[in-house]
Amino acid sequence: MAFNLLVNNLQYSVDVEPETPLLWVLRDSIGLTGTKYGCGIGQCGACTVLIDGVAVRSCQRQAERAIGARITTIEGLSADGTHPVQLAWKEFDVPQCGYCQSGQILAAVALLSKRPKPTDAEIDAQMTNACRCGTYHRIRQAIHRAATLRG
Amino acid sequence: MKTKAEMNDMNRREFLSTSAAVGGAMVLGFWVPPESAQAQAGAAADQAVRPEPWYRDAVVPEINAWLTIGPDDTVTIRISQVDLGTGVMTTNAMIVAEELQCDWSKVRSEYASANRDAIEKAPEWTLKVPGKGAHDPAGGGLPTELANEKGVYRRMGVGSSGNIREGRYYMQLAGAEARERLLLAAANELNVPVSELVAKDSVITHAKSNRKMTYGAIAAKAAQTPLPDPLKIKIKPPDQWKLMGTEQKNRDVPVKVTGAAKYAIDIRLPGMLYAAVKCCPVWGGDVKSYNFDAIKNRPGVHSVVRLPLDPKAKEALGRTTKDGFYSGGVAVIADSWWHAKTALDAMPIEWDRGPGGGVSSATLLQSHLATLHDAGKVIVNEGDVDAAMGHAAKLVEATYTVPYVRRARMEPGNATVLVTDNRVDMWVGDQQPQRSLEKAAMLTGLAKANVHLHLCYLGGGYGSSGNGPQAEHAVFIANAMRGRPVKTLWSREEDWGIGSTYSPLGLFTGKAALDAEGWPIAMDMHYCTTVGVAWPADSRGLAMPPYWVPNYRLHQHIARSHIPAGRVRSTGARHNTFYMESFIDELAHAAGKDPYEYRRELISRNPPENQENRFIGTGVGGFRYRDDWLRALDMVAKMSDWGKPLPEGWARGIAIDDRRRGVGRGTGRQGTICAEVHTVEVTKRGQVILHRVDVVFEQGFSLVNPLTVRKNIEGQIAWGFTDALYQEITIENGQGVEVNFDKYPVSRMREYPKEVNIAFLKTNKWIEGVGEEAIPTITPAIYNAVFKVTGKRIRSVPLKSHDLSWG
Numbered sequence: 001m002a003f004n005l006l007v008n009n010l011q012y013s014v015d016v017e018p019e020t021p022l023l024w025v026l027r028d029s030i031g032l033t034g035t036k037y038g039c040g041i042g043q044c045g046a047c048t049v050l051i052d053g054v055a056v057r058s059c060q061r062q063a064e065r066a067i068g069a070r071i072t073t074i075e076g077l078s079a080d081g082t083h084p085v086q087l088a089w090k091e092f093d094v095p096q097c098g099y100c101q102s103g104q105i106l107a108a109v110a111l112l113s114k115r116p117k118p119t120d121a122e123i124d125a126q127m128t129n130a131c132r133c134g135t136y137h138r139i140r141q142a143i144h145r146a147a148t149l150r151g
Numbered sequence: 152m153k154t155k156a157e158m159n160d161m162n163r164r165e166f167l168s169t170s171a172a173v174g175g176a177m178v179l180g181f182w183v184p185p186e187s188a189q190a191q192a193g194a195a196a197d198q199a200v201r202p203e204p205w206y207r208d209a210v211v212p213e214i215n216a217w218l219t220i221g222p223d224d225t226v227t228i229r230i231s232q233v234d235l236g237t238g239v240m241t242t243n244a245m246i247v248a249e250e251l252q253c254d255w256s257k258v259r260s261e262y263a264s265a266n267r268d269a270i271e272k273a274p275e276w277t278l279k280v281p282g283k284g285a286h287d288p289a290g291g292g293l294p295t296e297l298a299n300e301k302g303v304y305r306r307m308g309v310g311s312s313g314n315i316r317e318g319r320y321y322m323q324l325a326g327a328e329a330r331e332r333l334l335l336a337a338a339n340e341l342n343v344p345v346s347e348l349v350a351k352d353s354v355i356t357h358a359k360s361n362r363k364m365t366y367g368a369i370a371a372k373a374a375q376t377p378l379p380d381p382l383k384i385k386i387k388p389p390d391q392w393k394l395m396g397t398e399q400k401n402r403d404v405p406v407k408v409t410g411a412a413k414y415a416i417d418i419r420l421p422g423m424l425y426a427a428v429k430c431c432p433v434w435g436g437d438v439k440s441y442n443f444d445a446i447k448n449r450p451g452v453h454s455v456v457r458l459p460l461d462p463k464a465k466e467a468l469g470r471t472t473k474d475g476f477y478s479g480g481v482a483v484i485a486d487s488w489w490h491a492k493t494a495l496d497a498m499p500i501e502w503d504r505g506p507g508g509g510v511s512s513a514t515l516l517q518s519h520l521a522t523l524h525d526a527g528k529v530i531v532n533e534g535d536v537d538a539a540m541g542h543a544a545k546l547v548e549a550t551y552t553v554p555y556v557r558r559a560r561m562e563p564g565n566a567t568v569l570v571t572d573n574r575v576d577m578w579v580g581d582q583q584p585q586r587s588l589e590k591a592a593m594l595t596g597l598a599k600a601n602v603h604l605h606l607c608y609l610g611g612g613y614g615s616s617g618n619g620p621q622a623e624h625a626v627f628i629a630n631a632m633r634g635r636p637v638k639t640l641w642s643r644e645e646d647w648g649i650g651s652t653y654s655p656l657g658l659f660t661g662k663a664a665l666d667a668e669g670w671p672i673a674m675d676m677h678y679c680t681t682v683g684v685a686w687p688a689d690s691r692g693l694a695m696p697p698y699w700v701p702n703y704r705l706h707q708h709i710a711r712s713h714i715p716a717g718r719v720r721s722t723g724a725r726h727n728t729f730y731m732e733s734f735i736d737e738l739a740h741a742a743g744k745d746p747y748e749y750r751r752e753l754i755s756r757n758p759p760e761n762q763e764n765r766f767i768g769t770g771v772g773g774f775r776y777r778d779d780w781l782r783a784l785d786m787v788a789k790m791s792d793w794g795k796p797l798p799e800g801w802a803r804g805i806a807i808d809d810r811r812r813g814v815g816r817g818t819g820r821q822g823t824i825c826a827e828v829h830t831v832e833v834t835k836r837g838q839v840i841l842h843r844v845d846v847v848f849e850q851g852f853s854l855v856n857p858l859t860v861r862k863n864i865e866g867q868i869a870w871g872f873t874d875a876l877y878q879e880i881t882i883e884n885g886q887g888v889e890v891n892f893d894k895y896p897v898s899r900m901r902e903y904p905k906e907v908n909i910a911f912l913k914t915n916k917w918i919e920g921v922g923e924e925a926i927p928t929i930t931p932a933i934y935n936a937v938f939k940v941t942g943k944r945i946r947s948v949p950l951k952s953h954d955l956s957w958g
Binding site for chain 2: 016017020021024027028029031032033034035036037038039040041043044046073074075077078080081086089090093094095096097098099100101102105120123124125127128129130131132133134135136137138139140
């Protein structure tokens, strides 16, 4: 079945079974591979995207349930890596292997949109994505920094 | 879609161009000169790192296998190891650039070619280790480590924290060789003696005549100018470094915050099919039957490929051979991975669980415990332990266990492979590219020279056999589908179940005799582990203890298991440092002494002779790094406010180690001292909160990129905490039970300590490495703190299995 998805301000026509997880539609049908497969059960957060500004684990979201919504992937955050969260990530040299970082960054964007100056406790509560390299120390600092970059 | 024959005829350049057009975002390996200086500045940030491998291009002279210099002074440095998060794309480039004396802002990194390594021998000048080894600032490197790695890029494998230890000297040599040839070519061009030239920031200056020449201008001539005697090249000691030793941000961070970094899972090729795999979840097991007819009409389903069980899998201990894999399985091929996976899940499969099918955690523990009843192999026996035991004022005995764990990397195993009748192209993030290249040749019957392995970023590694058979599955499947590229991707459950080897179950019993003042006069220890591929029944930390015990005996016991034993970050020290640093804490408690002071005194008692190994072949002697250990211990005590009051329910735990080697392979490596204090709260209900970590980490003569090391240690704290609190694979019916994040937790942001202090300790040697050296001390330090709060001595990992409530 063909239907349209609005991803990073572009309309894509995709022809997949409507229950296909959004993750695989983004990666394999549309070719936006910045969104990563980690666990397939909504636990690790590597597949996090924004749907109408809310952080969602795309491996658990059927594609048809994203019809009409604004989907933002890491590729759509900025054209050139200059979103305040990306700038802060670069300033603190956050990534190690980097595999989870698309999801971490989008989770941070969602957090900052709700809590422009988050406390450590709010960061603890909202940043639930797994990072096996253990970059949490720098993610925390970068979120505080991004809060100041956003003004 | 091109036909098979057409595909075979495509040359590599064409092939990559096509894939770029279809894949959309794939970064190409060939160099495009920037159109203007402005474009160049803009491109610099985005193109600092290029993931594609080696190429030759007439416009861009290659000075030696490690680097090319473009006409605009762009230096491209080949990185021979996969960057799995350790920062080698930056650190290794710094090493070459330091000696090249080029403009760091114009340096780019790209992966070296494993194919080239397979067909081109290393030049003689890179084989010679300069200086006098690990204690010479102008030297370093252990020649024996790389004795068998004589391909042009030497050590392409990632493991044992060895990148800098084993690779720094020849990467420095590569930069120096190129610099000397640039200088020589410039001297010829300017008709002046080479001694009058100075090279700095990609410019060669002849001060006398006030003439300058850029690297880009002379590179083509330098490429044709051999050195008369390259064996005379020297490398710079740290006091001459300008770039090495400084904090440099990782050059691949910009592409890792935009989603542009290409991991193997992201590779997309024209006409590509997708494979999902299921193997018998018990090692040594096989497929009894499957019914492809039941699913073949599902959407997108293409075909099925049977993965054979190696009939000798039991002995193969986790290796793929030409006869098959260590677990038999089946792959479903489809037009998308989701179609392949859902079809595979729907396909009826019956397993033959094989000889390991009845094994459980309980039977494994019993079989390991049973080995302790015999004497085992006595690998250290100093003094007269039995006699000394008779003089004990107090005896302390304890048994410890460590469970099976896995690496649990974030990127599930995958590789994308195209096999034609005369060539293999494989895209994989791989810690052992040379080995995977050889396996691909073996599985396809093609020559190694025709296997092209394209390294991609790797979403975590954490153990040198970490890739398991992912690339081998992918090559086997693609070989069955010649002419069509196939992406083979393991599900998370497949990756964590059968895909990865596990760090083995470990057991330890210690018995110590204390004198009237509480100091140990004898220790008798037994440890048991599983033997397996790449697992030398590691005795490090136990065979060469830092603590002075005049009568000391260590027995080694080997248990058998059908579960292939593999390496997990920090390898045997995961087990042995936990045993030693917990047991010594128990002795301190039994002696009524402070655990920091107790350790300090026992380290001080070592005679200071200049002997690397206390026991090995030398009799009771000294402990070369004794004073460095004492400095580390004192520093961490001071940093952590050791002894100062804490709130109720809080305590500090201490541990120290250097991952020094034990008996056997690798003996004589120099270690990296790491001392840690963990400040822990245990709530009355038994919840453990890690508030603060203080780390003293040995830097030796110098680190290459201290920022990367700091980041690595920060990450190791999260890793070690997860290990200490949660991780355990239980075995039921021969298979691992915890195969996804829901049952196998990884620590998250809320568990990361709010205060982390890291200090580097300068010493007079090159250290062992940095990638895992802060991990072994974490579990004992946390458990020692838990004991102080609760009075409960935890002797089996992980903490989640214990009731820690108190008060």
